[in-house]
Amino acid sequence: MLTLLEANCLSFFNWVMITSAKASIFIIFLLGVKFVLRHKVRVGLQYGLWSVLLVGLVLPWTPNSPASVYNYLDASRMQQMIVSILDRAIPSSAADLKSQPSALDPVTVLGRNSPKAALNPEPQRSKAENAHSGTASLFVYRLMYYLWLLGVLVLTVLTVSINKLFSKNIGQALPVDQELLAEFKKLQAELQIKKDISLFKSRHVISPSLFGLIHPRLLLPFGIEQTFSREQINHIFLHELIHFKRKDIWINCLCQVLLICHWFNPLLWYAFYRMREDQEIACDALAATRINPEQSYDYAYTLLKLAETYTTAPPIAGLASLCGSNSQIKKRLIILRNRKLIRASAKWSLLAGLLIALIALVTFSSAQTVTNPISLEKGQNVKVSPENNQAFGAAEGTADTSSGITIEDIAGPNYKGKVMLIKDPTRVKLAVTQKIGVTGEKVSELVKDRGAIAGINAGGFYDPNGKGNGAFPDGLTVKDGKLVHNSVGEEGVNIVGFDDQGKMVLGNMSVSQLEERHFRQAVSEAVTFAPNLIVEGKPVISGDGGWGIAPRTGIGQRADGTVIFVVIDGRQPAWSIGATLRDLTKVFEDYDAVNAVNLDGGSSSEMIYQGKVLNKLPNIFGERYVPTAFVVTP
Known part of the structure; x- marks a missing residue:
């Protein structure tokens, strides 16, 4: 089972993996646009475009969009494998439903004319193989998580240690002479920088560097006055103060944190390398606009001299240095020589911005699910749980009195969700995929197939081919009083469903028992899942249930x-x-249920009403393919 801490960690890991994949696709497109328009877009915008990547990496969630590239990966094997592995890795359902205890003897039968399902030994062997595959997938996913966590911890320790050691060393820095300090303060005033920035000389810096988030300091190497002229030192001051004015230190720290979280992604390492390069070029461009054209040559010479005199600054978070690699210095000199690139065409810059915005929409948004969550509004009635005083319901504003359906919000300490109340139980039917044994369908499709107006996912499914595509319902499946699928042979499983009078039936049942008892009462609709939660008004779950924390779907009935x-x-x-x-x-x-059962959860958990997904799906690919759904007919 998963504790709250484990659920949070695995959820965060899942978010990191998904976000990193999205970012990789975005980076490829971004680099392509930058290459094609490299001589047409202003250098300032070249750097600014990277901000879209940063925003995409820190957003905890992204909107659904019909333009998302993941709409077109909807039925791909990749999608099914990712979702299937994730559900095995973050448990939301029992590995073997047949082993779940049942607290109620079922009173259910099939009609006399119900066909007895033929037993197919091949699916049984495939199911056993799938159990082994599921264990292997779970092991691999958890191994990936622990390797990722180890990498995060190692990089965090290294980053903190290097920065603390650097801070300790520069604590012995010495103040510069008053004449140099006066020049620095004068330039700071011209740039309208009110923050007090200290100016020091240190033996522990190998190039001029701006350091510190809260207490910024500009650190100069010893002997810089003997190597550079006063005008060249002013160019250095100007460049570093522009770094401060643009908040580049904070941006570099954010990049370091993101690299720690996404350390496994080489594309991100390269992207942030290129971003730092564009950061220096953008600072050069701004500096060039503040000096006379005649001084541009001297500024460029300062860069060359810095490259010859000092080495590249170490990769320290919160450090902005004027130096760079030889290739970076070369690019910066080309930009300074061609001032047209500093003031490139506004229309090309606008085009680049629009292209990147479109690419971000396509790559960072999730698949379209026609999402329309119903939320509490001011003035609506709220139902309160007397146990924990937790408000968790909405009222009249979400009720469809014409259809006898009420939809309410629920919330707990660690979760949010939806409740749908259907007054007439005879309207609840089972929808089964039309391509049983081939592929499942989305819940929205199952609702539509049955001509219904609402629905939730129902029973689980097994995975004989490793596709996780919802083709094979697990256990016994009954639709319109007929047994349509049997994956367990003569073994008993916990079923949940309704008789022809709309009364919920649940409990352990085998196919032979269904046949033997068909004279007493008909099972109109039923799927297999477990465990039972409430039986004849009494909760039957002990402790927290032993299945950990995950997305959940359940069905119940009032008296x-x-x-x-x-x-x-x-x-x-x-x-x-x-x-x-x-x-x-x-x-x-x-909600005063007298009977209730847990249904398939995880990535399958979904509620549909009038063609819209009401809950927030955890899957960037949108709705999952499932074999069955409980639906509400008109």
Whole structure:
């Protein structure tokens, strides 16, 4: 099971992996645009374009968009594999439902004319193979997580140690002479910088460098007055103060943090190398606009002299240095010589900005799910749990009185989700993928197939081909009173469904028992999943349920017949981590359920109403392919 800390860590790791993949695609396009328009776009904008990457890397969530590239990867094997592995790695359902205890003897039968499902031994062997594959995938994913965590810890320790040692060493720095300090303060005033920036000389810097977030200091190497003229030193001051004015120290620190989190991604290392290069060029360009054209030659000569005299500054967070590699210095000299690049065409710069904005929309947004979450509004009634005084419901504003459906928000300490109440239980039916054994369907498609107006994902599925595409429902599946799929042979499994009167039935059942008891009562709709949460008004979950924290889906029924759909979001640190089985049980208790069962969760958890996804899916690819859904007919 997952503790809250483990759920948070794995959710963060999942977010890092997804964000890193998105960023890699964006970087490739960004570098392409920069290459094509390299002589047409202003150098300041060349640097500014990197800010889009930074924003994309720090956003905790991104909007769904019909323009997202992931819409076109919707049915790809890559999508199915990623989601399938993630669900195995962050458990949300039992590995073997047959082993789950049932607290209720079922009173369910099939009709006399229901066909007995033929048992296919091949899927059974494939299912066993899939169990082994799932264990291997879980091991690999967790190994990836621990390797990533180790890399983060090592880089964090190194970064902190290097910066602390550097800070300690420069603590012995000496103040510069008053004449040099006066020149520095004069230039600082001209740039309208009010922050007090200290000026020191130190034996521990190998090039002029601006250091410090809270207490910034400009550090000069010893002997710089003997090597450079007063005018050249002023050029150095100007460049470093522009770094400060542009907040480049803060940006460099943010880049270092992002590199620690994404240390495994070589594209990001290269991107930030190029970004630092553009940062220096942008500072040169701004400096060139503040000096006379006649002084540009002397500024360029200062860069050459710095490259000859000092080496590149060490990679320290919070450090901005004038020096760079020989190739960087060469590029900067070319820019300074061709002043047209400093003031390039505004229309080309605008085009570049629009292109990058479009690329960001395409690469950083998630697949379109027609998302329309319903939220609490001021003045709406709120239901309060007496146990923890936790407000978790919305009221009249989300009720569809014409259809007998009410939708409410729920929230707990670590989760947010949706509850749907269906007054007439006979309207709840089961939708099964039309391509059973080939591929599943999205919940929205299953709702549409059945001509319904709402629905949630239902039973689990097994994965004989490693695709995770929802083709094979797990256990026993009954639709319209007929057994349409059997993956367990004669073994008993926990089923949940409804009889032809709309009463919920749940409990352990085998296919032979269904056939033997068909005279007593018909099972109209049923899927296989577990565990039961509430049976005949009594909670049957002990502790937190033992399944950890994850996205959840459940179904229950009140004594008056009202059916309760519950979907809880998860794996989204900035929105909802997820819920335990005990949390899910508590929701059903607060809604007065007399019977309730856990359904398939994880990336499958989804609620649809009038063609829209109501909850926030944790999957950048949008809706997952599943074999079954409980739907609400008109």
